[in-house]
Amino acid sequence: MAKPVIAIVGRPNVGKSTIFNRIVGERISIVEDIPGVTRDRIYSSAEWLNHDFNLIDTGGIDIGDEPFLDQIRMQAEIAIEEADVIIFITNGREGVTSADEEVAKILYKAKKPVVLAVNKVDNPDMREQIYDFYSLGFGEPFPISGSHGLGLGDLLDEAAKHFPKRDTKDYDDDVIKFSLIGRPNVGKSSLVNAMLGEERVIVSNVAGTTRDAIDSQVTVNGEEFVIIDTAGMRKKGKVYESTEKYSVLRALRAIERSDVVLVVIDGEEGIIEQDKKIAGYAHEAGRAVIIVVNKWDAVEKDEKTMKTFEQNIREHFLFLDYAPIVFLSAKTKKRIHTLIPMIKVASENHTRRVETSVLNDVIMDAVAMNPTPTDKGKRLKIYYTTQVAVGPPTFVVFVNDPELLHFSYERFLENRIRDAFGFEGTPIKIFARERK
Ligand code: GDP
Numbered sequence: 490m491a492k493p494v495i496a497i498v499g500r501p502n503v504g505k506s507t508i509f510n511r512i513v514g515e516r517i518s519i520v521e522d523i524p525g526v527t528r529d530r531i532y533s534s535a536e537w538l539n540h541d542f543n544l545i546d547t548g549g550i551d552i553g554d555e556p557f558l559d560q561i562r563m564q565a566e567i568a569i570e571e572a573d574v575i576i577f578i579t580n581g582r583e584g585v586t587s588a589d590e591e592v593a594k595i596l597y598k599a600k601k602p603v604v605l606a607v608n609k610v611d612n613p614d615m616r617e618q619i620y621d622f623y624s625l626g627f628g629e630p631f632p633i634s635g636s637h638g639l640g641l642g643d644l645l646d647e648a649a650k651h652f653p654k655r656d657t658k659d660y661d662d663d664v665i666k667f668s669l670i671g672r673p674n675v676g677k678s679s680l681v682n683a684m685l686g687e688e689r690v691i692v693s694n695v696a697g698t699t700r701d702a703i704d705s706q707v708t709v710n711g712e713e714f715v716i717i718d719t720a721g722m723r724k725k726g727k728v729y730e731s732t733e734k735y736s737v738l739r740a741l742r743a744i745e746r747s748d749v750v751l752v753v754i755d756g757e758e759g760i761i762e763q764d765k766k767i768a769g770y771a772h773e774a775g776r777a778v779i780i781v782v783n784k785w786d787a788v789e790k791d792e793k794t795m796k797t798f799e800q801n802i803r804e805h806f807l808f809l810d811y812a813p814i815v816f817l818s819a820k821t822k823k824r825i826h827t828l829i830p831m832i833k834v835a836s837e838n839h840t841r842r843v844e845t846s847v848l849n850d851v852i853m854d855a856v857a858m859n860p861t862p863t864d865k866g867k868r869l870k871i872y873y874t875t876q877v878a879v880g881p882p883t884f885v886v887f888v889n890d891p892e893l894l895h896f897s898y899e900r901f902l903e904n905r906i907r908d909a910f911g912f913e914g915t916p917i918k919i920f921a922r923e924r925k
């Protein structure tokens with residue numbers, strides 16, 4: 490089920506990123522541990538009391554060399570496009586400025602609820618400053634202090650009142666949802682077009698809410714698949730759509746709604762840092778992943794080219810060692826037809842449950858082959874292993890002391906599980922718990 494989305498807008502220096510960080514708290518990201526991959530803190534899931542939502546800091550989306558006013562206008566447009574509720578932030582210490590009025594003008598046009606916040610109201614005697622802000626035309630202003638964490642509860646309660654009532658899921662459980670992610674120009678929209686152009690495919694835009702209408706439903710051999718956010722991939726025109734941060738934002742949102750993520754790389758240009766970052770997000774989200782090398786038609790090849798490229802990918806995407814790689818061309822359609830079957834396999838593995846008795850045989854054999862490690866004279870004992878979840882498959886190993894299950898031995902167990910059961914295309918997670 491899609492979580493409601495709140496976007497924060499406002500001119501620079503009113504405190505947007507301070508408030509964003511306050512609300513999302515310090516979340517530790519696995520991606521940050523992967524060298525060269527740093528978290529863009531513009532999008533995060535967050536919780537407030539019993540509300541689960543996603544939060545966007547549009548202030549973090551810098552739009553090239555556009556003039557100041559155009560930048561903040563575009564950020565407001567992004568908020569309107571992406572969010573269910575908009576929090577418009579102003580600065581109580583400076584009063585209403587003409588830049589605030591510019592933002593307000595854009596937000597008036599939107600049919601999205603706007604909650605107005607006056608930040609930097611650090612103590613109660615400053616509350617009078619909020620009255621000026623009624624003039625912006627968004628009703629009662631909420632006084633807050635991002636740096637002191639004041640007033641955020643009331644503000645979020647108000648925002649939550651406007652969350653859409655979504656009582657059902659977007660799609661049936663048995664429909665496989667997938668998305669194509671990658672930096673601009675790798676060929677995502679060409680690939681979607683190539684897939685939708687296949688004869689066996691029936692296309693229909695999914696009716697319903699506005700957000701669902703951006704997906705495409707395809708039926709292949711009687712089976713339904715949904716391509717998440719095809720509109721986002723296909724339409725181009727707005728200046729901000731080609732910026733890196735915006736494409737990261739779209740990718741994160743598409744990943745969240747997908748079972749399987751196709752990480753698209755430009756075979757002609759090779760791998761760059763941004764590809765790694767985007768792939769890291771898919772991995773971190775625990776989705777099934779397929780690496781797609783597009784534009785293979787444009788690559789000068791000999792018999793070693795594919796092997797070399799593959800090694801290059803494996804070196805750069807160490808964390809995606811489970812992801813199959815396919816070399817294809819949206820232009821010539823070579824191997825396009827292999828995608829749907831691969832997506833299906835990856836999705837099946839992502840939701841696969843293995844039998845507990847077989848799993849424990851595999852672990853026992855593994856321990857017999859490679860004895861458990863010791864630390865300061867104490868040996869790891871594995872009593873029992875069980876699969877506790879799917880999507881991705883998650884295993885709990887009951888042991889004498891979880892500290893003794895070091896990363897390298899955990900890796901070894903993961904490899905034994907993969908050798909025994911496959912799980913191609915999906916990450917798997919292993920946790921150690923102390924047996925009581
Ligand atoms: P952004 O450009 O809108 O994202 O603003 P920032 O979050 O970067 O904040 C701009 C400046 O305002 C920083 O120096 C913050 O420390 C400061 N700031 C943010 N929130 C508050 C607040 O509630 N009170 C005060 N006094 N300063 C704040």
Ligand code: GDP
Binds near residue numbers: 672675784
């Ligand atoms: P997106 O931004 O990732 O959606 O990329 P597009 O689908 O818009 O493609 C970017 C450019 O790459 C366009 O000029 C496409 O014609 C070109 N392109 C896409 N796929 C292929 C391919 O398989 N081979 C070649 N040679 N060019 C391609």
